[in-house]
Amino acid sequence: MATAQVIDGKAYADKVRAEVARAVAELKAKHGLTPGLAVVVVGEDPASAVYVRHKGVQALEVGMHSVTHRLPAETPEAELLALVRQLNADPAIHGILVQMPLPKPLDADRVIAEIDPRKDVDGLTLVNAGRLASGLAGLFPCTPVGCLTLLKDLLGDLTGKRAVVVGRSNLMGKPMAALLTAADCTVTLAHSRTRDLAGVCLEAEILVVAVGRPELVKGDWIKPGAVVIDVGINRVPSKDPQKAAEGKTRLVGDVAYGEALEIASAITPVPGGVGPMTIAFLLKNTLKACEAIEGV
Ligand code: NAP
Numbered sequence: 001m002a003t004a005q006v007i008d009g010k011a012y013a014d015k016v017r018a019e020v021a022r023a024v025a026e027l028k029a030k031h032g033l034t035p036g037l038a039v040v041v042v043g044e045d046p047a048s049a050v051y052v053r054h055k056g057v058q059a060l061e062v063g064m065h066s067v068t069h070r071l072p073a074e075t076p077e078a079e080l081l082a083l084v085r086q087l088n089a090d091p092a093i094h095g096i097l098v099q100m101p102l103p104k105p106l107d108a109d110r111v112i113a114e115i116d117p118r119k120d121v122d123g124l125t126l127v128n129a130g131r132l133a134s135g136l137a138g139l140f141p142c143t144p145v146g147c148l149t150l151l152k153d154l155l156g157d158l159t160g161k162r163a164v165v166v167g168r169s170n171l172m173g174k175p176m177a178a179l180l181t182a183a184d185c186t187v188t189l190a191h192s193r194t195r196d197l198a199g200v201c202l203e204a205e206i207l208v209v210a211v212g213r214p215e216l217v218k219g220d221w222i223k224p225g226a227v228v229i230d231v232g233i234n235r236v237p238s239k240d241p242q243k244a245a246e247g248k249t250r251l252v253g254d255v256a257y258g259e260a261l262e263i264a265s266a267i268t269p270v271p272g273g274v275g276p277m278t279i280a281f282l283l284k285n286t287l288k289a290c291e292a293i294e295g296v
Pocket residue numbers: 143166167168169170171172173190191192193197210211212213216231232233234274275276278
């Protein structure tokens with residue numbers, strides 16, 4: 001049986017970060033500019049805490065200015081909106097990221113709407129979503145941008161490829177489908193109401209799965225030779241019953257990895273595939289925002 005190429009997302013992210021670091025050094029040397037990233041965290045979601053720390057550390061490592069604003073969970077919405085407006089006006093800040101999910105009763109849509117679209121490095125404002133849907137340039141969500149860049153590096157020209165995206169969230173599935181469409185793929189966007197999901201997946205030369213259901217996509221849903229991008233991150237009990245009884249867990253993707261390895265031509269593992277790329281592409285978006293705002 002053939003074994004798929006395992007895509008090393010960590011190595012890929014290292015390469016992207018090194019490119020960003022070189023570009024940041026050049027911006028400093030030529031224009032005296034330092035891209036600045038502000039991360040706003042409200043409350044204490046433990047999963048977000050690690051991720052936010054990595055964002056700050058990696059921004060500094062590539063030579064950026066980085067600030068993290070930590071607000072208590074009970075922060076009034078008006079105060080959070082005022083902070084976003086302050087960051088919009090701050091010339092040292094080029095990228096603003098408000099960590100989701102926000103604790104209740106904060107309204108994420110209202111907070112996102114307050115972010116200056118030129119500083120919207122998560123690509124979540126309606127302006128950037130609309131620009132993406134219209135095929136215009138803008139700042140787009142980091143994970144799908146990372147997946148598209150990876151696919152282009154792996155396959156070259158994507159023109160005419162049959163692509164299936166499973167999952168239609170605003171953060172992942174929808175922008176992924178729009179980016180693949182812009183790259184001239186023929187795209188199907190599947191979701192929880194899709195009939196014969198297995199049959200739809202079987203048509204894909206490029207299969208991107210972003211659902212959040214452990215090992216939903218089985219080996220026999222995959223077209224032989226397809227490239228599989230598994231975005232899902234799911235925590236399940238350890239395989240070892242003893243460890244499982246102690247509450248130990250492991251991470252799996254949305255694709256049955258062992259089965260997929262035998263059928264796909266390339267696949268991103270979980271962990272170590274798509275996950276590490278997201279922050280690298282956040283830094284790339286911050287650089288892009290800085291260049292656009294400063295006109296260099
Ligand atoms: P989400 O907002 O919960 O959206 C999930 C999507 O999957 C929805 O569109 C839903 O369909 C669809 N879906 C649910 N069950 C399904 C099923 N049985 N068959 C087909 N489609 C189904 O999730 P998300 O934010 O896009 O994230 C998806 C996964 O990717 C999660 O595991 C998340 O942790 C991971 N993720 C990873 C990264 C990263 O690596 N950095 C970044 C983003 C997300 P409906 O719309 O019909 O409900």
